[in-house]
Amino acid sequence: MMTTSPQSEATQPHRKRNKIWFWSLGIGFLLLGLFGGWLAIQFMTGWQSLTPPSYNGMVLQSPERMGDFTLASHTGEAVSLSDFRGQIVMLYFGYTYCPDVCPATLVELKNARNELGKYADDVQVIMVSVDPQRDTPEILADYLSYFDPSFIGLTGTEEELIAAATPYGVFFEANEGTVETGYTIDHTAAVLVIDRDGYLRMMYPFGMTSDQIAEDLAYLVRD
Structure with missing residues (x-):
């Protein structure tokens, strides 16, 4: 055993x-x-879309749904801000005769949009002219084509422009001069960011780089 x-x-x-x-x-x-x-x-x-971001822009703690406005576009058609619901709108108030701030800002917006790749079409850049005397739709169209053909220019009467700008806290005032002699316009240089649902989410003061803007937009387009 x-x-x-x-x-x-x-x-x-x-x-x-x-x-x-x-x-x-x-x-x-x-x-x-x-x-x-x-x-x-x-x-x-897209792991980053799951992580609460720290934005580079100045964020509104309580986003506001902004009122609508309708102005004439650079193609001569009537365009409303609400037409762009479903897209991120980069709203800028400037003018084509602006010597430095406006073109510098538009270059940064163009580059930021290009950095988004396949998401670029989710972002619409709109420049509202604050110079109704000189910025005709034709001049706006020619000016914006130098930056990006997708950019949209809007214009209207001075009263219409004031009504569109005031709710956003945007100020503009022409300095002395005439169309013949030329003049500059003092204006708010911030870029306003409106989300897909029409809420004002943040703003960019002048001087923000395209990389900083694109980093924020990469979150917003996935939000």
Whole structure:
């Protein structure tokens, strides 16, 4: 009859513990691998959209749904702000004869939009002219084409422009001069960001770079 020695009996619990330990270790590595794969998928599909962002622009703590306005576009058609619901609107009040701030701002907006790649069409840049005497639809069309053909220019009477600008806290005032002699216009240089639902979300003071703007837009287009 076969008998089990005390030594072999003593090693059996040790072997069982080894098996349990190896099984636990294997399961742990399996779970770690699955979690790593999940993280990779989240990163490739836009992990940043799941993380509350810290925006570069000046964020409104309580976003406001802004009133609508209708002005004449650079194509001569009547265009309303509400026509762009479903897109992110970058709203800027400027003028084509602006010597420095306006063209510099439009260049940054163009570059920021281009950085979005396939999401670029989700962002619409609109410049509302604050110079109704000189900025005809034709001049607006010619001016904006130098920056991006997708940009939209709007204009109207002085009364219409004041009504459109005031709710946004935008100020503009022409300095002395005539159409013949030329003149400059003091105006708010901020870019206003309106989300897909028509809420004013943030603003960019003059001097923000295209990289900073594009970083914010990358979150907003996925919001």
